[in-house]
Amino acid sequence: MNTANEVPREEAAVTQAPSATEAAVETALARLDLDTKTRLLAGQDRWSLPPVPEIGLKSLVMSDGPIGVRGVRWSADDPSIALPSPTALAATWDPGLAHRAGVLLAQEARRKGVHVLLAPTVNLHRSPLGGRHFECYSEDPYLTGVIGSGYVNGVQSGGVGTTVKHFVANDAETDRFTVDNLISARALRELYLAPFEAIVENAHPWGIMTAYNSVNGTTMSEHHYLVNEVLRGEWGFDGFNVSDWTAARSTVDAINGGLDVAMPGPRTVYGEALARAVRDGKADEATVDEAVRNVLRLAVRVGALETAEPAVTEPPETVDGVGLAREIARRSFVLVKNDNHALPLKPGGTVALIGAAARDARVLGGGSATVFLDRIVSPLDGLTEALPEGTLSYAIGADPNTEPATADKGFTLRAVCRGADGTVLATSGIPNGQIHWSFADLPEGVSFDNLHSVELTGTFTPRHTGVHTLGIKGTGAFQLAVNGVTYYDGVQAHDEGDPFEGFFSSPVPRAQVELTAGEPVDVSLTHVVALDEDSLREDVTITLAHQEPQRDPDELIAEAVEAARAADTAVVVVATTDRVESEGFDRTDLALPGRQDDLVRAVAAANPNAVVVVNSGSPVEMPWRDEVAAVLLSWFPGQEGGAAFADVLVGTHEPGGRLPTTWGSLTDAPVSQVVPENGELPYSEDVFIGYRAWDKAGRAPAYPFGHGLGYTDWDYKSVEVCGNVAKVRVLNSGDRPGREIVQVYLAPAERASDRPARWLAGFAVVEAGPGETVEAVVDIPRRAFEVWDEATDSWAFVKGAYNIHVGRSIADRRITVAVHV
Numbered sequence: 001m002n003t004a005n006e007v008p009r010e011e012a013a014v015t016q017a018p019s020a021t022e023a024a025v026e027t028a029l030a031r032l033d034l035d036t037k038t039r040l041l042a043g044q045d046r047w048s049l050p051p052v053p054e055i056g057l058k059s060l061v062m063s064d065g066p067i068g069v070r071g072v073r074w075s076a077d078d079p080s081i082a083l084p085s086p087t088a089l090a091a092t093w094d095p096g097l098a099h100r101a102g103v104l105l106a107q108e109a110r111r112k113g114v115h116v117l118l119a120p121t122v123n124l125h126r127s128p129l130g131g132r133h134f135e136c137y138s139e140d141p142y143l144t145g146v147i148g149s150g151y152v153n154g155v156q157s158g159g160v161g162t163t164v165k166h167f168v169a170n171d172a173e174t175d176r177f178t179v180d181n182l183i184s185a186r187a188l189r190e191l192y193l194a195p196f197e198a199i200v201e202n203a204h205p206w207g208i209m210t211a212y213n214s215v216n217g218t219t220m221s222e223h224h225y226l227v228n229e230v231l232r233g234e235w236g237f238d239g240f241n242v243s244d245w246t247a248a249r250s251t252v253d254a255i256n257g258g259l260d261v262a263m264p265g266p267r268t269v270y271g272e273a274l275a276r277a278v279r280d281g282k283a284d285e286a287t288v289d290e291a292v293r294n295v296l297r298l299a300v301r302v303g304a305l306e307t308a309e310p311a312v313t314e315p316p317e318t319v320d321g322v323g324l325a326r327e328i329a330r331r332s333f334v335l336v337k338n339d340n341h342a343l344p345l346k347p348g349g350t351v352a353l354i355g356a357a358a359r360d361a362r363v364l365g366g367g368s369a370t371v372f373l374d375r376i377v378s379p380l381d382g383l384t385e386a387l388p389e390g391t392l393s394y395a396i397g398a399d400p401n402t403e404p405a406t407a408d409k410g411f412t413l414r415a416v417c418r419g420a421d422g423t424v425l426a427t428s429g430i431p432n433g434q435i436h437w438s439f440a441d442l443p444e445g446v447s448f449d450n451l452h453s454v455e456l457t458g459t460f461t462p463r464h465t466g467v468h469t470l471g472i473k474g475t476g477a478f479q480l481a482v483n484g485v486t487y488y489d490g491v492q493a494h495d496e497g498d499p500f501e502g503f504f505s506s507p508v509p510r511a512q513v514e515l516t517a518g519e520p521v522d523v524s525l526t527h528v529v530a531l532d533e534d535s536l537r538e539d540v541t542i543t544l545a546h547q548e549p550q551r552d553p554d555e556l557i558a559e560a561v562e563a564a565r566a567a568d569t570a571v572v573v574v575a576t577t578d579r580v581e582s583e584g585f586d587r588t589d590l591a592l593p594g595r596q597d598d599l600v601r602a603v604a605a606a607n608p609n610a611v612v613v614v615n616s617g618s619p620v621e622m623p624w625r626d627e628v629a630a631v632l633l634s635w636f637p638g639q640e641g642g643a644a645f646a647d648v649l650v651g652t653h654e655p656g657g658r659l660p661t662t663w664g665s666l667t668d669a670p671v672s673q674v675v676p677e678n679g680e681l682p683y684s685e686d687v688f689i690g691y692r693a694w695d696k697a698g699r700a701p702a703y704p705f706g707h708g709l710g711y712t713d714w715d716y717k718s719v720e721v722c723g724n725v726a727k728v729r730v731l732n733s734g735d736r737p738g739r740e741i742v743q744v745y746l747a748p749a750e751r752a753s754d755r756p757a758r759w760l761a762g763f764a765v766v767e768a769g770p771g772e773t774v775e776a777v778v779d780i781p782r783r784a785f786e787v788w789d790e791a792t793d794s795w796a797f798v799k800g801a802y803n804i805h806v807g808r809s810i811a812d813r814r815i816t817v818a819v820h821v
Contacts, residue, residue: 024308025296028055034285037292038274043265046245046438046539047072049295056306057299062163062242062263063112066119066135067364067638068371069105071112073441077429079374081108081321081639082364085617086121088332088635090137091657091708093741094765095150097328102154102162104319109160115302116161116207118368122148122195125618125661126171126689127671131586134365134617134636138660139690140705141191142760142784145198152203159312161302163207163242164199167220167231168192170211170244172674172681174586177247180214182682188215189788189795190687193226197235206239206301210259212247218257221248227258240294252282260291264438322640329637329644331656331739335630335709336663336702342569342609342629344651344711349568353383354397354560354603355596357575357615360409364636365617367583372431373639379573379613382642386650393567397560398553398599400577400592404471404507404545407433411523411546413458417443420452430456433525433544442540448529455526456544465517466549471507473543477528480510480544483521487511506579507545553595560599561606570607571649572600575615586674590621590666600624613645619663625702633657651711658708658741658809662691664701670694691810692756706760706809712738716814717773719806728776728806728815732768739767742776745810746784749801749818755787758805780804785821797821 032040036052044050044059051059064070068080081104083089089098109117121132125139137144152162169181169192183192199205208231210220220226221243231237241260248254248262251269255277262268277283296305303310335343345351361378364370383392407413415435417425426443433456442451462468472478472492480488488510515521525544564570574596580587591597604610604627611630614620615637625631632655637644647653666672670693671685688696691705712734720727728742742765747758761784764776782797789796801820807813 021297021300021308024300024305025293028057028296028305028307029289029292031055032292034278034288035272035275037288038278039271040295041261041274041288041291042268042271043261043263045266046264049261057296058304058306060116060295060299060302060304061114062116062118063109063114064118064368065105065371066121066369069108069112069114069117070371071114078112078372080371081325082371082373083325084329084332084638084641085134085365085369085636086137087134087617087660088637088657089151089328090143090147090660091332091334091633091635092328093143093147093658093660093763094331095146097331098147098150099154099157100319100324101328102151102156103158103316104321104324106155106158106160106315107319108321109155110158110315114160115304116163116298117155118163118165118209120148120151120162121165122199123166123169123171124191124195124689126683127674128590128619128661128664128666128669129587129672129674130171130618131173131581132365132367132583133661134581135367135369135583139662140660140760141194142198143660143763144195145202148195148199149202152199152205156203156206157312158315159302159310161206161239161298163209164196164205165209166211166244167196167208168211168226169215170213172586173584174674175676175679177212178214178679179676180217180680182216182680184683184686185790185793186788187683187686191689193230196231200231200235200237205237206298208237208239208241210241210243210247212244219247219249221259222250222253222257224257232258238294238297240298251277255283255287255291260294325638326640326644326647329634329641330647330653332635332637333644333648333655334633334657334659334707335655336633336659336707337625337628337631338709339629342611343632343649345569345649350391350566351383351387351393352560352563352567352570352607353380353392353394353573354563354570354599355573355575356396356399356401358571358573359394359396361641362575362577362615362636363638363641365581365583366578369583376639377642379642379645382644382646383571383649385643386646393563395560395563396556397572397603398556398595400575400594400596401547402577402594403579404469404509404547405578407460407470407544407546410461410463411458413456413523413544415443416455416457417446417451418453418455419450425450433546435540435542437540451529451540453526453528454540454542455524456542457522457524459520460515460523460546461520462515462517462548464549465515466551467512468515468549469509469547470511470513470523471509471545471547472525473505473507473545474527474541476530478542479524479526481524482511482513487513507543509547553598557595557599557602561602564603564607564610567607569609569611570603571611571613572603573613573615574600576617576620581617590619592620597623601627604628611649619661621665622702654711654736654738655708656710656739658706658743659703660705662694662701662705663703664694664699668699668701670697670699688756692759695757695810704809704811706741706743707812708741708809710738710740712736712770714738714740714808716806719804719815719817721804721817721819724780724782726762726778726780726804726806728764728778729773730766730768730776731773732770735770737767737769739765740808741765742778743807743809744778744780745805745807745813746780747803747805748798749803758810759784760810761804
């Protein structure tokens, strides 16, 4: 069976006749005055645009969430399905599965009253230090474009818009608000713009989000050339363009640069400021009209303009979100090493499960990708369910959390809102120690005009006896008390350079309290709300953080070693934390936090059947990889990750993933610079990132792009190239059904210094039973043979001799065919 790299076509279902759409847009636009038009281009709050009842326009609602739909409220009162991280989705190499994920997210969006999903993120893994790589797909622009197209088509088939982001080159987090990325025209076209171009062509997204950063001297929210001339002009994009949150800084430059919507509200550079600029002759009302047309076109498509038929009148059939989350997770797991068939686990054997992340799983990344979940299945939960009673033991081994994290396990909390006179305005239950409220999130009866303080209060029942640390994340005045004793009463300072510091900053330890396991104590964190009158933001962001008693690491490792020695197989789950991988900052190294490397080495020395599961969204160094029997990469696996983990370990399903990015050491990584100098970050590597750069440097990574093992074996029998199609016959030579990702790489016969040695040109997914031969049909696009010619400012088809390599990864090339074009 062949499931080539194609996704279901939805054009008939999601595209309305242009004449009907444009007629509705023009009719609505003609009824708007200048003030209404400019108000429509500015957020009325953090997540929505204002309604215009006189033309039948509803409020357009947007929501964060590439792996789930949070909705307008950052609260667990309305939980979301949480899918695996975008790196995990890309690791499936399956655009059809990405399409199904998009359909589910559209279903979730409609349930929550959301019209537009602020996703997907299609920036590239330029350097392994990028802190937000878990939210992006790959280091390869072609793979990113294919998976992103599947995702966008899926979401929009459900009548919900997407905003492909962050346009363009938001490839790191350091100084992201101000950095000027200096990129050659060729690198821009061949790498960083390429996924956006592919998605515009193949999925026709209804929205694009512009990035905070500048490119070659111009901030992206004002970049006339890239937005108006390339995105809209060359590519024909007809959707709306929204700023990243607080990115729009100049009224006139933004509207002239092609920015349609400035978010968030209610205070933005548009609205009254834009109307005033038009009246003062600094901006043209015709330019404002174009932006309004784009917003109204979006409204028609998502069904928010009552006078026009939406793009989708019959949403797709309901998707089982729990089942799909589990399927994507197990199809994304990448088995990079499996000596002596250590996996799947042998029936009847005993297993020692080790690691803090095995009990308290990290299932999603930090930052705006965060959603609140109804349930989380940890690896310990999954294996406990899957293995016979009495065959599984657990030891913590080593804890990667070296600082307090959001208060969660054992805490029962509520938020109490008070006015200046102490009057209780509202009380609201919260699931953990984090509050992130905008105007739309405030409890009923509460506004920023009457809110003076918020108290997180409730009880904490410890799991362990000892000294517990409590901390505070946020800026402003706080008071922290435990059992009536005040431990902190003061002000945490604000970093003027980062408007999101309260959300992304590290928690500050403020109390150390001796507590007894099982004995509840009262906790209270009170914050005095003070809004900055000069800010474009209105929100309340505070976190009560907690860290359990810190036992001697050597004792914990020794306990894990004893458990490993007593079991047939030791499974160690190691992980990063939200202080390592998150929006808001980049990584400084690729090491696992804490003593986890020491733990793995000690367990491997005690048990030759040591299996390591790496719970991270992007590459980490594994200095012990030659000492263990198997290594399984689980990414951030979503809410059903533990169940999928058990499916793969016991062998009911094979791990289906292949690496969407190269894994290697930071010392060997060819591109590692993410810190600007004097505000500028030169992309001096030009077109050589990822495997292209590793090839050029002549270095061998730990695990190459495209690598991954299953539970069966494959023989590559033949390849036939006819025109732009490669037909590859592969044999499942193992003893169980399997799934293979057939990868096609294109290489010039004569290597040139200014071109990569080879690059991904296509791929297809096949499935076959034992002894069965199947054919994969791989389309090789014309663009694979083209380069951007800076002299002519256009694409140039490079004729000549090429080798077509077919295989299992960039390094495992099984068959080569010479062609001449």
